[in-house]
Amino acid sequence: xxxxxxxxxxxxxxxVIIEYPEMSETVNRIEHAVKSVDNAxxxxxxxxxxxxxxxxxxxxxxxxxxxxxxxxKDKVYRAELQLYQYAEKLYSFGFEQISKTSVLxxxxxxxxxxxxxxxxxxxxxxxxxxxxxxxFIATIKRRLEKML
Numbered sequence: 640x641x642x643x644x645x646x647x648x649x650x651x652x653x654x655v656i657i658e659y660p661e662m663s664e665t666v667n668r669i670e671h672a673v674k675s676v677d678n679a680x681x682x683x684x685x686x687x688x689x690x691x692x693x694x695x696x697x698x699x700x701x702x703x704x705x706x707x708x709x710x711x712k713d714k715v716y717r718a719e720l721q722l723y724q725y726a727e728k729l730y731s732f733g734f735e736q737i738s739k740t741s742v743l744x745x746x747x748x749x750x751x752x753x754x755x756x757x758x759x760x761x762x763x764x765x766x767x768x769x770x771x772x773x774x775f776i777a778t779i780k781r782r783l784e785k786m787l
Contacts, residue, residue, distance in 0.1 A: 664785045668733070672746065675732040680725070682709050682716035692716055694732050698747045698763050700725050702740040712765045735782050737761070738772035745782060 655673050659666045672695070679691035696711045700722060707718035707725070718725065726734065726742045733745040749762045757773040771779055 671732050678732065680709065680718070680720075680729075682718050684714075684716060690716065694729060695746075697729075697734075697744050698765060698767065699737075699744060699769055700734075700742045710767070735775075735779060737775050737779060738770065741769060743769060743771075743779075745779075748783075751779075751783075 657666060657669055657673075675694040678694045680694060680697070681689060681691055684690050692709055692711060698710045698712065700707060700709050700718065702708075702722045707720065707722055709716040709718050720728070722736075722740070722742060726736045729742070729744075734742050735745055737743045743761060747763045747765070749764055751759050751761050751771070754760045754770070757776070759771040759776055759779075761769050761771055763769065
């Protein structure tokens with residue numbers, strides 16, 4: 640893959656052109672990664688203030704005691720939507736449901752290893768570990784295979 644950056648003072652906005660010999664999953668991932676930089680989700684900070692978190696900064700989203708939380712590298716936000724709504728809305732940006740209570744940003748995944756009870760442990764870029772439920776392992780494997 641070749642990346643070219645070119646400054647153009649005449650342009651008012653950033654333009655990204657992706658040239659490829661054949662459409663592939665890699666091309667789709669690049670497109671969605673670029674789009675995720677400009678997309679954000681609305682949530683609440685610790686003080687209850689409305690804020691926006693870029694999709695590309697989200698590591699995972701989790702439901703805890705009927706509240707939804709959005710986890711970034713070093714902050715946690717309260718979410719406004721239901722977990723299934725985030726799973727649907729963010730699927731094209733690389734998010735996948737990994738349990739009844741969690742949705743993971745596959746792009747933040749470092750490694751996966753099997754653990755007890757046919758579950759898997761996912762290590763994220765920020766060092767956190769999340770559990771992939773056995774009911775979602777096949778879906779995650781298919782998604783990861785597409786990425787290769």
